[in-house]
Amino acid sequence: MPTSTTLLIADDDPAVCRLVETAAARLGHRTVAVADGRAALDAFAAAGRDGFGLVVLDLVMPELDGMGVLARLRERGPIPPVIALAAAGGFDAAPSALRAGAVDVLVKPLVVERVVLSIEQALRMRALEEALGRARRAAAGAPALGDLVAGSAAMERVARLVERAAATVLPVLIEGEAGVGKALIARILHAAGDRRGRPFVAVDGTALADERAAALLFGGERATGAAAERTVGALVEAHGGTLFIEEIAALAPLLQARLVRALQEGEVDPGGGRRPLRADVRLVASTGRDLIRLVREGRFREDLYYRINVFPIRVPPLRERRDDVPELVRRFALRFAAEERRSGVRGVSSAALDRLMRHDWPGNVRQLENAVFRAVLAAEGPLIEPEDFPQIADASVMPERAASAEPVAIALSPDVAAAPPAALPLARPAAGRSGPAIRLFGRTGEIRPMAEIEADVIRIAIDQYGGRMALVARRLGIGRSTLYRRLKELGLDGVDGPLAAE
The missing domain is CATH 1.10.8.60 (Helicase, Ruva Protein; domain 3)
Structure with a gap:
């Protein structure tokens, strides 16, 4: 699943590592365990920046303690959430760990349920921060390459092309159906390139289907109601940065010719006897139409097509x-x-x-x-x-x-x-919420046998309490021996798993 992650556990006590591994496994995550601080740094370096989604770190370890590991990790840049582990009675270490960047501090001896809750909260907060970060970058017009969802083979190829194109100043033509994310890719190209921080100007090509709208692109007098105002145009506004023309196929033929001249000469003639204005832009264009067919039909200039189609990127539709x-x-x-x-x-x-x-x-x-x-x-x-x-x-x-x-x-x-x-509904329900529903009716529409319903209740209880059979029996209101007898009678002998021994 895309939401699964890997935890790095750093603790010199094997029993603590096993307990944290159990908590992580209950939530469906993978783990890597090391016994000291230097090994933690080595594992972090080997896995790369995005190798671990969470770090569980003992504050007292040989070689290099937890505070030292935190300091070294922060020197390297952004780090994943860190849950610090303090020795029994080590409450004094909590404020220092939190100031150093830990999101939570757990005091030993650990309890599986508390570790599960801490992991849940840390990862949920991280997910929210990532979502808000994407929203802020989108609002600021500076999305990152990581904001592009590219889990499929088709989009992995698109992501590679975007990364390569961002490292150049070549014109880019983004092709794809409406709604595939062409505008997002255009902004990523700008934000990841050398012209980031310079203007990014987007123009809707459908607004340029009429030659009278030339002022939007090239400047000049533009009618605004009964009056007229002079504008420098999008080409000049984008000088030094990126000009993004959405649906470039919609441009009027005369405007296509003027755009070719402006791109060739690097300047714009505003008309009215005024001096040409410089327009050094990186052009990114998008279209959902077949430009080759439009060129053959004489509805799109061939010289403009070859000028913008230097680095083509096709974005597949969602069905692909x-x-x-x-x-x-x-x-x-x-x-x-x-x-x-x-x-x-x-x-x-x-x-x-x-x-x-x-x-x-x-x-x-x-x-x-x-x-x-x-x-x-x-x-x-x-x-x-x-x-x-x-x-x-x-x-x-x-x-x-x-x-x-x-x-x-x-x-x-x-x-x-x-x-x-x-198992998703079996995640511990908050107070006042019900847990998973148990079916009372079978496929035939008849009431299910009591034994089947009882078996479902026992399975849910075992999952809910992590296989700790004494607690399961207590919550069900029966004796432990009765629970084991019912497990055998219902054919559930193997559901308790390795956590059953207490």
């Missing part, structure tokens, strides 16, 4: 990159849940995700974003369900899916990342 749907849904739902203060929405059910992945999405990513926004507002429980997407009727859903694997429920933050579909 279905593997990206889960991460797109997670990002959109996380952002909208935060913006609309819908903190009760914690994830998307497997049934809803299956419907989203099978939908054809003629409006592409933009349509998916709007659908998720409505679903976040409509959701009545912790999971977004298929009925929260009424605009996606069964008739509009493809009978087969091209995705690589069966969809499973996704969480908005990585706290229950890799859990199977039935």
